[in-house]
Amino acid sequence: MGKIGTIFRRELAAYFTSPIAYLVACAVLLLCGVFFNGDLAARNNRATTDGSVILSAFATFTLFFAPLITMRLVAEENKEGTIELLMTLPVSDSAIIVGKFLGAWAYYTAILALTLVYQVIMVLVSSPDLGVSIGAFIGVWLYGGAALAVGIFFSALTENQIVAGFLSLTALITLWLADNAGALVSNRVIATTVRVFSFQTHYLYSFSVGLMRLDDIVFFLGVIALMLFATVRYVESRRWR
């Protein structure tokens, strides 16, 4: 456990010692700000504010910036050869991957926490349903974790960060929109199966309306566990080749 903590601290520090992390956070907040302003203006006292709108926008932005956060995690070690050091240290492969994942998730959480400012503004100008906001926060946080876990898997596959980023972007968009694809299939069994794997299904119809269902929580935690397991296995396979 101590080793996971060491890796976690190193990875988290790596985000904050590089300017890119600040730029990504800055850009995401700018997008959120534009979106929030637009939403407030559109409501223009005719409808009450909804705390989940900004978080749903954040969830969409996550598709694009989660790959930016995760693409370097393993790919950079592969490219720079530092993976050779990591793998010859008395540290298990799972500790390395889990530590890196938690570092990325903590950074994601920090950016997510910054969007609290919009909730504060909303409470000041109107009386939104805070249950919806809390549900949406937890939902986006879990979904973000799943997105990062998908990203770290693709980062382990290659030593090229751009390829890792693009592959995870593709995977995330596909997973996010899977329910739309499901809607086009006439076979009911296939349609519901496809839908079950959609990230959007597990967020849009539950967390974002302030609903917390155990199966959605289990779904996102399950995706995290599965992707991390696959990543560890892939990294481990180096020892057998």
Place this chain on the structure above:
Amino acid sequence: MIEVDQLTKRYGNFTAVSKISFKAEEGEILGFLGPNGAGKTTTMRMLTGYMPPSEGRASVAGHDVFKESFEVRSSVGYLPETVPLYPDMTVRGYVRYIAELRGVSKAKDRADDVLRTVAMYDRRETLIRSCSKGMRQRVGLAQALVHDPQVLILDEPTIGLDPHQTLEVRDLVRALGHSHTLLFSTHILSEAEQVCDRVIIIDKGQIIAVDSPARLRERLQSGGRLFLRVGAKADSAQVVKALMKVAAVSTVEPFADGYILTASAGADVRARLAAAVIAAGWDLLELRPQAMSLEDIFLELTAKSEARHG
């Protein structure tokens, strides 16, 4: 400390390391000498648990590298050929990080200690990004030493350094040996000679010689190759003809601006050669033993081993 038995590594059809066996005793500095692509790095990677052997077995510090990988990794300090550094970290931050991952108690103090050992303590707050190649190499060494390992494995620690830095690293390696069992690879013959107790020469994945550096050199010079240069007025064909007449000279070949001669084993023909040149009325400008380059040694040793295996 290190025991390697019939170790083999294949990548598909290509055999990188073929059935090599050797041993390193405790406190010994063992040199691994060979040209690029000889299988040095692959062997070291197998010994450090980075990749598994295809066949054969090896043990380091009494643990099997494949079955007890964790124990092996704990007792080995490893410096890969490309020094594994994180440019965004400071020198001290990096060494502490590795110390913590290795579970060293009092990681901070220990990191400072090894930084003093490699003379990087004064630069401890420097970002690795802005370190020179020589500094990086020393930081890499500090990382390999931080847990005071029983066995140190260094893959070409002097590659790409300027002569001054090379000397520093060599001195450091020599100082470290004897308190650790040390396996280090190089493709520079003189380096192996200066630093090692014993040298293993490896080529195309096979060991072609194991000996002390002095004995190795002796063996290789017993061929008795000489280089001879005479004044410009001598005709090359005549010189060859005249030199061949000297007793115990077996071959004469024009080479660069002079001639390469070989004598039959054990014979010292230098005095007779000088006399022959003077007697013919030419000027003797140069006469010296022809040092063998590493390439020559490989050619000679591999030729021998091919002849033996026929």
